[in-house]
Amino acid sequence: MGVLLYIERTNGGAMSLFTAGIFLCRQYLYIGGIWGIYIMGVSILWGILSVYEGIYSVGAIYIYIYIYIYIYIYIYIYIYVCVCVCVCSIKSLLLHLSHNPRQRISQRNTMWVCGANTSLAKLALCSLMLALAQTSPSVPTYQWRDSVTGELLICNKCQPGTLVAKHCTSSSPTQCQPCPENHYTQYWNYLDKCRYCNVFCEDRERVEHECNATHNRVCECKPGYHRGVHFCVQHKECGPGYLVSKKGTAESDTECAPCPTGTFSAHPSMEKHCQAHTNCSSLDLKVNVPGTTHYDTLCTGCLGHYNLKEVNAECDQAVQDFVVHKKLSSRRIRRLQLSLNGQDKLEREAEIYRKLRYSLAHLKASQPDKPLLPTLLPILRKARLGHLEEELRTRFLQPPNSLV
Incomplete structure (x- = not known):
């Protein structure tokens, strides 16, 4: 229009x-x-x-x-x-x-x-x-045949938390009643009995949600544990050289990542961060052993100042640290171990280094009134480790300005 x-x-x-x-x-x-x-x-x-x-x-x-x-x-x-x-x-x-x-x-x-x-x-x-x-x-419904009239009826279901007390008839709707204690129905239903709360928490679990009229009991792992296939498993620790990239939860294990360059983690731990290497220059010291992701930088003031006549505990410790952290083959370490205490066993590398540190400490303790280096040099020569003997002489006995 x-x-x-x-x-x-x-x-x-x-x-x-x-x-x-x-x-x-x-x-x-x-x-x-x-x-x-x-x-x-x-x-x-x-x-x-x-x-x-x-x-x-x-x-x-x-x-x-x-x-x-x-x-x-x-x-x-x-x-x-x-x-x-x-x-x-x-x-x-x-x-x-x-x-x-x-x-x-x-x-x-x-x-x-x-x-x-x-x-x-x-x-x-x-x-x-x-x-x-x-x-x-x-409202959800269900079919129900009246036992008296035989008529097929469409009845309303009972809501969660309730059960059917009486089915509908041709003249009355469905009658519902609440679930008894320790029982539940989670969905719309036409059950004549509620389900029993049959979930019970074990030793390594705790209750996350208690049983109520609409849900079964829910358990979760205690702090320090996570859900495994069938039971709770303790969170793993991140080993030396690693940090915790993601803390473990009740559902997942701890996740680890290597320490960044310039940092280290010497022991298994659950720490979030690795520690920074010690700055020897700021302490007016020299680097004796460079740091790695597994241990800190070791500093000393004994380079070129080792006294062969007087005992100096700090300098003896610097000698031990240098020998232990020196990267030697397993064969050479066993020769040194044999020269120190007369034992030569096939063991894992980590165990060999641990025993080497112990043997050096025992050698020092056996002669507390003598410096360590004069005693150690002949042992290295006997073990056919002439290059290590020469490095110790150059590092601790020569003046600092001649060190590379």
Whole structure:
């Protein structure tokens, strides 16, 4: 209608009115039905009269009024059908959600009242039911046959935390009651008994959520443990040279990562960070053993200042540290071990180094009134470790300015 009035005011010509008539019919054909086809025919007739008799002819004006009347009639009928569909759809939905299983809705009466036999009513009904289904909460149902009447009923289920005390009948809805203590139902159900809380926490577990009406008891691993395949397992420690990249939880184990360059971790631990190497220069000392990710930098002030006549505990310790941390082959270490205490066993490398440190400490303790280096040098020569003997002489006996 707005298009026709606009064209009439602007006097766009007979052909424009004919096009407007087709446009009007096209819009109403989308709605569907006989009324849309009828209006299309009248609009085409109006366009023909406008071409041959002029835009303001008596015939064109008559058809113009005629179209207005039928458009308004069609709009009123459309509104009436939509209202009927809405009322009947709401009534049907309310009856469906009712707790009374005997309440039914007659499909034949609903079709007659709402005009559902037309495509218009079906479209409106589907749209409305879809919208209501998305916004209205629904109670789950189940089928139950009445033992008295034999009628197959649609009963409402009981909500979580309850059980069925009495199934619905033809005259009463389902009756529910709460679960007893130490029992639960987790979902909507029609059970006549609640489930028993059969989960019990073990020695390495603790209660995360206690048993209640809607959930079984939930256990989690105690601090320091994580969930394994069948039981809780203690979190692992990160070994020397590693830090904790991710602390263990009740569900996952500790994750480790190598220490960054310039840091170390000397012992298995659960620390988040590795320690920085000692800066010998800041202490006015020299580097005796460079640090690695497994141990700290070892500093000393004895390089080139070792006294072969007087006992100096700090310098003797520096000699022991240098020998122990010197990277030697397993064969050479066993020769040295044999020269120190007469033992030569096939052992793991870590155990060999541990015993080597112990043997050097025992050698020092056996001669507390003598410096360690004069006693150690002949032993190295006996073990055919001449290169290590030479390194010790160069490092501790020569002046500092001659050290590389």
